[in-house]
Amino acid sequence: MARESKTKYILLGMLAIKNCSGYDIKQMIDVNVGYFWQESNGQIYPTLKKLEECKLIERIEEDRDSTREKKIYTITLEGKRIFQNWVEEDEYILSIRNEFLLKLTFGTNLTVRKNIERLKKYKRGVSEKKTILESMKSRLGLEEQTDQHIYWYIQLDSGILMSQAMSEWCDLSISRLEKLGG
Amino acid sequence: MARESKTKYILLGMLAIKNCSGYDIKQMIDVNVGYFWQESNGQIYPTLKKLEECKLIERIEEDRDSTREKKIYTITLEGKRIFQNWVEEDEYILSIRNEFLLKLTFGTNLTVRKNIERLKKYKRGVSEKKTILESMKSRLGLEEQTDQHIYWYIQLDSGILMSQAMSEWCDLSISRLEKLGG
DNA sequence: CCAGGCATGTAATCTGTTACATGATTTA
DNA sequence: TAAATCATGTAACAGATTACATGCCTGG
Structure with a gap:
């Protein structure tokens, strides 16, 4: 069964702080919480896609500056709800391999x-x-x-x-x- | 490709310390190194089987005391060699999810x-x-x-x-x- | 007698990494 | 112009967990 992936929650959480792209999220994770949480691109991008399909996040127009292809997402109300439910659960997995x-x-x-x-x-x-x-x-x-x-x-x-x-x-x-x- | 599993090395390492069963190894891991390394039975038993097939470990007769079914393994010379090679490599993975x-x-x-x-x-x-x-x-x-x-x-x-x-x-x-x- | 620990093991299923592909843009 | 960074993404493959099955033995 493999336990439920937590990837979606960290993505939702980052998007709850501010709108950003997959690349931005990856940066934020590596830089800010990398010492206790890791995600790879192979997890991030497919998960973003799924979240969009489930309408927990949406793409918005990156108003400016990018000649570069960049998909900016924003969290939906339903997304916030799902995220909130997870935050409120008083249970935590801990896996370490050093x-x-x-x-x-x-x-x-x-x-x-x-x-x-x-x-x-x-x-x-x-x-x-x-x-x-x-x-x-x-x-x-x-x-x-x-x-x-x-x-x-x-x-x-x-x-x-x-x-x-x-x-x-x-x-x-x-x-x-x-x-x-x- | 999913990185190489390290499970075999911790099993070999435990068997290099003393002969024991899968159950013993699980106990040793949980109790002694559980705060920085975890293994589940679903990894331990199949890995023991593979290690035996590759002749890196062998079953020995549990001389005594068990009415209970208990398979005691010992590490072979080849097993020690493989284990030693791993210990000597100066590279380490670190994965944490808190x-x-x-x-x-x-x-x-x-x-x-x-x-x-x-x-x-x-x-x-x-x-x-x-x-x-x-x-x-x-x-x-x-x-x-x-x-x-x-x-x-x-x-x-x-x-x-x-x-x-x-x-x-x-x-x-x-x-x-x-x-x-x- | 029953709960819990001892003991081994498998199946199902998802998780997650690595490695690669692609291409634009910036910097040295 | 080459390397690095920005940026998105996929495929292949193994890794790993959970949950279950089985059965014995011990202690309360």
Whole structure:
């Protein structure tokens, strides 16, 4: 049966914030919530099509500026209803697959030195992401404080705090392994 | 093409630690690495079958105690080789889908009070998991310190630190929302 | 005796990724 | 002019979940 896809809800949610194209949505997802939610184009475009067929979203005329082909969508009342129902449900799926942690768990099959290197590299990646999130947060702080903003703020903080914790964990783990004789 | 399934590697990895059954493996995954890796029975059993066909694992006689049907597997040399190759590859997939954070991002569609409630509930869940991980860690500390142990120790710490950070983030977010007038 | 855990497994079905195709426009 | 980015989309294919089936054993 494969559980119900949540893709439609994130698309509706983004369109509830503002009218945009599939490409815009993909950007917004990658940039803003990419650290806890991913969608591929292979999901986005077909889902947009289906949503339009079901009249949960509609195409509008992109009034301006595009010589480029760009399909701008807007959410319908029915779309908002469906979206709202989903937001109100107090249940959440959580799926994670972190292959880095998995390989580290089996770290005994590698030299200590190699594991330390990996942790250092991983930490660099985590720190970069944290920096990006922090700059997004400060940019958000400069803009006007709408109701929407507070939740984006909170959500960004979760990413920042997680990155921070991950980074500290890397240091801790590195020093543990170094004591072992790296 | 759908990316290569990693299921076989975690099964091989568990069998590299000790001989066990599909049921045992499922338990080990849920309990030990469940917070960053999940597998369902619908993946585990068919994969075990395939691995046996490819001679990467073998059935052994469960010497004792079971009136119950239980198929114990052991990893073969070829299986170890395949597993080792995977561990040595310095590349990792990471996929996360946290529907809680997603709904919170769209929190403006709910009352502030409701979002606070959700955060409190979420925090309880996070704290429970943290407690479990901590008890696992102290249990691990009591057992003999093998080479394997240090990596499980480190891996557990990542879960504990993440839970801790998440928990703090919940508090922070709750107080932010309360200031808004919850 | 019955609920729940132990234990294995399959079928149905959808989900989701990758890789590719296409073409315009911008930038170096 | 070549590479990168904008922009939409599809096909192929495997991945993965859920739900169910089966049956034994244990504890209350």
